[in-house]
Amino acid sequence: MRGRWVLAGCLFWVLSAPSLGAIEAQAFPDETIKARYYDLIATLRCPQCLNTNLAGSDAMIAQNLRATVLRLLVEGKSDAEVEQFMFERYGDFILYEPRWTAKTWLLWLGPLGLALVGLSVWWSMGASSRKTRHGLSESDRANLKQLMDR
Amino acid sequence: MAKQSVLIPAFVFAGIVVLLWFGFQLSDPHLLPSQKLNDPVPDFELPSLTAVGETLNAADLTGEISLLNVWATWCPSCIAEHGELTRIFETTGLRIIGVNYNDDSDAARAWLKRWGDPYAFHIVDEDGTLAIDLGVYGAPETFVVDAGGIIRYRHVGVVTQKVFEETFAPLIQNLKDAS
């Protein structure tokens, strides 16, 4: 396991010694598979690590899973099939992109809902009334006057 | 807008607090639930560690209730667990099957020579393919497999005497009663 993203937010680092370098030379049959391989290992999570994708971990399991991803791609499996393979073995945890299920619809629709609420707030507040142009209430005026006079 | 709407933020915050309260009670973030519960042990065709030249497959796991224990010589806590597995075998006679995971077979045999071998047999999983099919993500991990070769339980980490007596033993008793 390794602390991949040790910083950025705050400073509570992984105290276990990091051993960086999930750097390994793979032989790819062609460029498409290479690109798909890199995409997949970036969006699959290392099941043993705290929050690192397969690409960023040198845990034993991550190495095995990277090799598995490559093997499946070479065997001609589609990206979705690789993801399904991983899901069947490691569950939702391994997919950084959550699947659409009865338990995740809120996750995907929530942002849309929030955006719609926001839009309606914006729309309703752009009023057409032109009663008051100046933003100071009576109490504001009084307070300001008091401040000025001090 | 109703006058109460200004209290919405306080309610949302109360929700977050409840969530956090649950969060503090949650178990270790390292523990993943197994996807393979109540599934048969995935099919495999792998060599045996001790009976050189023989191959093993899923059918070899059926017939009686067994513990399927994933171990390796590079895993220090496997040594700690080994004593308990030996004790389990000696006191209960339970069949324990090893999956020697991502390991060097010679080193593994030497390891068994040194620490003893309470296992019925060991499956050599040099590339971790069986382990991946089982959803293993570290060592040690221990599965309870029933007589029909169905996975009934998975434990991540060291099986201690406490763990065995509190979780494994009742479960195995249930399986025995059911059959």
Place this chain on the structure above:
Amino acid sequence: MIVELGHFCVVIACLLAFLQVVLPSIGLKQNNAQLMASASSLAYGVFVFTLLGFLALIHAFVTDDFSVGYVASHSNTRLPLQFKVSALWSAHEGSFLLWTLVMSIWTMMVARFSAPLTTDMRARVLICLAALGFGFYLFLLLTSNPFERALPFYPAEGADLNPLLQDFGLIVHPPLLYMGYVGLSVPFAFAIASLWGNTLDVSWARWSRPWTNLAWAFLTMGITLGSWWAYYELGWGGWWFWDAVENASFVPWLIATALIHSLAATEKRGVFKSWTVLLAIFGFSFSLLGAFLVRSGVLTSVHAFAVDPERGAAILMFLVPVIGGSLLLYGARAWDLRSRVTFKRSGRESFILGNNVLLTVSAAVVLLGTLYPLGYEALTGGDKISIGPPYFNAVFVPLMLALMALMILSHRSRWWATDRSLLTAGQGVFTAIAAVAAIGVSVVMGPIKLWIIGVAWLAFMILLNLGYELHRRVRLKSNPFSRLFNQPLAVYAMVLGHAGIAVTALGIVTTVMLSEEADLFMAPGDRAEVGAYDVQFYGTNNIEGPNYVADRGRVEVSRAGEIIATLFPEKRRYLASQSIMTEADIHVRSLGDIYVALGEPLENGAWAVRVHIKPLVRFIWFGGILIALGGVLSIFDRRYRAPVARSSRQAPPAPSREAVHG
């Protein structure tokens, strides 16, 4: 001895903070100006004693006093001096001491620069700050004491600082970030004090603005530096992973960004009063929530912490009264703050409202994605789900694109309403110029990508419209040149901030779309092609650092036969912890970075070598710096100088249609 004195000083600081709450409160009750004023003098005392405690711990680190448990686990005799000092804030306990020090600095600054406030308002603000500080000291002393001795048996040598942290980044990133996090307590305190005293008028907004801008600038800088640090230190070439801890800093930033805009509208026009107060409360609440959640270990992050239920309970005991209490106070008072001021959909208020809506929704979305796994696990009884970059990118990017689109027109808007002609003048020409420039960028950078063209177009439209607005202001005067330098600083601040957003966006889209990555098997003398570059590996040699030994590789990068850089990536082994570190070497060019890291040694002197080509990646952080500079610049605007001087020189702060927000 010094450590005990330091501990004692922090205890005194804690007691002084307590007095700083109690005495002025009595003063308020009895209308005793002297007691109220004690809040400011006590602020200095709190600062001095916290500083002494902090220095005592630094002393323990510098003198390798391993009888202090915290020092023993995070330092080592061989650690270079600058890292011995910064090791102080490398883990929970010490970083929390830094947190309290930062809190005392902000409190002292407020005490120093708030003399023109009314006596009771000043007392209320300082009471709020002191109450927060008191809570922090209690948390520090009761749950996270860094001064604790590990007597009688202590190690002769320290365990060493995690090598990842032995870096310049650790020296600057946490202090800046904490200045941002904690700085948000100032607008929070202003808001609470105003709600409490029922004195929520436009002068409240005016007073809050420079503090908010400054804290926000620190936060921007802290996040930017963190991203840069992670990029060069971690050997993977990434700069943001939507990790829970990153999100914990990003949510307050989004809220604070909304706040600085909303404060402008409130100050100038008296609109959104209750909303602005809420944002001020949110800003600091989220920075507390984020910082504490990380420390509780409840969110799964690589910034791992053992889940400590006791600490978790202490955190909730602090968060619930502070945040819950503030929100209830808000609930009790906010209804009366509804403003009857109106504006039209084309008015600047409307643009600021749009900005606020988008930023708040973004913050809520990030929060949703960050907390969802927790709720998922609680509700499903233990199932785990991962929510990572694919989700966040999918929901966050559209919101940011909308924000950029809104920004294009916002520069031209006027308060209350904007003439259509003012918004549209010249936009046809600008659209064409921006389109040509965007396509140009895409062509120059590599294979044509629609994403790059689209985002670059937005970025150029922002820059062109900024230029247009600046030009319009300048041409009004007979002498354009002097006029250019005579704009209020707030104008330049806004220009810098918005230009920074455009620059960062350009950097992000180009890096994301066009980065090349290759992990190569290279024996000495091997050549390989990565993108448009040729990479040649010359093997490694052994070198010795102060507290590590390393294999240092030599890699030559050339393009079209011409050598453009020689890079020396290292694989280090730190002696104390025996941990292995990848030290990437980066060649920085204006159009992008070439990034080389060593993987594992293979047989016969061959290595796995990782090469990244990262086009325009520097723009991401350069933009961040521009944004932060804008924030800093804005506080020097003359409108924020002592109001005594101001009122004699300037007209009363009646709503001015010309003034900018920023």
